Amino acid sequence: MREMSTIKNIIVKVGSSSLCDANGNIEKEKILNIIQQIAQIQRKGIHVTMVSSGAIAAGMGVLDLEVRPSTMPKKQALAAIGQASLMQIYEDIFQLFSLRCAQILVNHDDFNDRKRLLNMQHALQQLNTYGVIPIINENDALAVDEIKVGDNDTLAALMAPVVDADLLILVSDIDGLYNDNPHINKEARRISQINGVKEEVWAMAKDTNSKVGTGGMATKIKAAQIVTDYGCDMAIVNGATPKAIIDILEGRDVGTYFTATKVLSARNHWLLYRCSAKGSIVIDDGASRMLVSKHTSLLPSGIREVHGRFMMSQVVDVVNLAGKVIAKGISNYSSEELRLIKGIKTSEIESVLHYKDYNEVIHANNLVIVKER
Numbered sequence: 001m002r003e004m005s006t007i008k009n010i011i012v013k014v015g016s017s018s019l020c021d022a023n024g025n026i027e028k029e030k031i032l033n034i035i036q037q038i039a040q041i042q043r044k045g046i047h048v049t050m051v052s053s054g055a056i057a058a059g060m061g062v063l064d065l066e067v068r069p070s071t072m073p074k075k076q077a078l079a080a081i082g083q084a085s086l087m088q089i090y091e092d093i094f095q096l097f098s099l100r101c102a103q104i105l106v107n108h109d110d111f112n113d114r115k116r117l118l119n120m121q122h123a124l125q126q127l128n129t130y131g132v133i134p135i136i137n138e139n140d141a142l143a144v145d146e147i148k149v150g151d152n153d154t155l156a157a158l159m160a161p162v163v164d165a166d167l168l169i170l171v172s173d174i175d176g177l178y179n180d181n182p183h184i185n186k187e188a189r190r191i192s193q194i195n196g197v198k199e200e201v202w203a204m205a206k207d208t209n210s211k212v213g214t215g216g217m218a219t220k221i222k223a224a225q226i227v228t229d230y231g232c233d234m235a236i237v238n239g240a241t242p243k244a245i246i247d248i249l250e251g252r253d254v255g256t257y258f259t260a261t262k263v264l265s266a267r268n269h270w271l272l273y274r275c276s277a278k279g280s281i282v283i284d285d286g287a288s289r290m291l292v293s294k295h296t297s298l299l300p301s302g303i304r305e306v307h308g309r310f311m312m313s314q315v316v317d318v319v320n321l322a323g324k325v326i327a328k329g330i331s332n333y334s335s336e337e338l339r340l341i342k343g344i345k346t347s348e349i350e351s352v353l354h355y356k357d358y359n360e361v362i363h364a365n366n367l368v369i370v371k372e373r
């Protein structure tokens with residue numbers, strides 16, 4: 001059995017498939033099973049934060065819709081309707097166990113902005129002090145592509161540093177990660193434990209066939225990479241198993257357990273995963289090799305193109321000539337300035353701009369390499 005005595009702070013992400021029946025309708029009995037386990041965990045002194053899907057499904061139930069809409073305005077409207085209904089269900093069931101819950105709606109921009117991020121952390125800390133269980137969801141009613149996280153597996157992973165979680169548990173409709181898709185290949189084998197998210201793990205990330213949720217296995221592997229790079233463990237368990245969450249915390253061999261690797265500093269983790277790029281810088285092959293192999297600073301001489309509009313000190317993607325993002329970093333110059341100094345030597349910056357605040361476009365200390373996969 002795994003040693004789990006050091007786990008004191010967990011996130012439980014519940015997917016739509018673990019809240020709904022086969023037709024996509026919210027099933028209260030499933031929610032009861034999950035909350036019953038959370039109540040038991042909370043009473044052991046382990047703090048729980050929830051990330052819950054299901055708002056659109058709940059909205060469909062309120063309006064008696066049989067088919068999930070495809071247009072953004074309709075999905076946003078259903079999310080707005082469903083959030084109230086879903087939270088009422090959660091509140092009613094939590095009260096059966098003398099527990100209270102609270103809702104927090106977020107978008108990706110809340111992780112970008114330092115002040116908003118700190119405000120979210122302070123609010124969550126106070127909820128913890130009150131003994132109230134936060135239920136996090138994306139603000140789907142207002143989300144657009146530019147600011148949305150996109151799936152709740154990733155959202156739950158982004159929350160791990162915010163609440164300083166020891167373990168993220170993804171409650172899904174599958175028993176864990178398999179070496180092939182178990183819905184198709186009956187000989188597929190469940191993988192019990194994974195140490196670090198390597199290339200061969202990504203190769204196994206074939207999507208599940210859930211008609212209800214938006215996240216497949218690829219989003220779960222992405223979540224595992226985000227949290228294990230931070231130093232947080234992660235597990236995938238089947239919500240249909242009556243005590244799957246309890247079993248994981250008691251060290252039993254259920255689901256798939258990802259052990260933390262802690263390869264990034266808190267600053268680099270924020271830069272790589274929690275901060276959206278405001279533009280991109282395309283660099284030549286020589287500069288690309290130096291950045292990846294030597295982790296050097298980026299100089300203007302290696303820049304070929306500049307895309308987007310961004311200000312000094314904003315985060316940008318660094319892209320090679322093949323169009324692949326190889327790094328993210330904080331730019332010392334605005335996009336307009338970079339278009340003027342791209343391709344020139346550092347010694348020539350002042351003659352072009354009539355000032356030179358930095359020798360480097362992105363200093364090595366403000367640059368993090370994106371892992372290949």
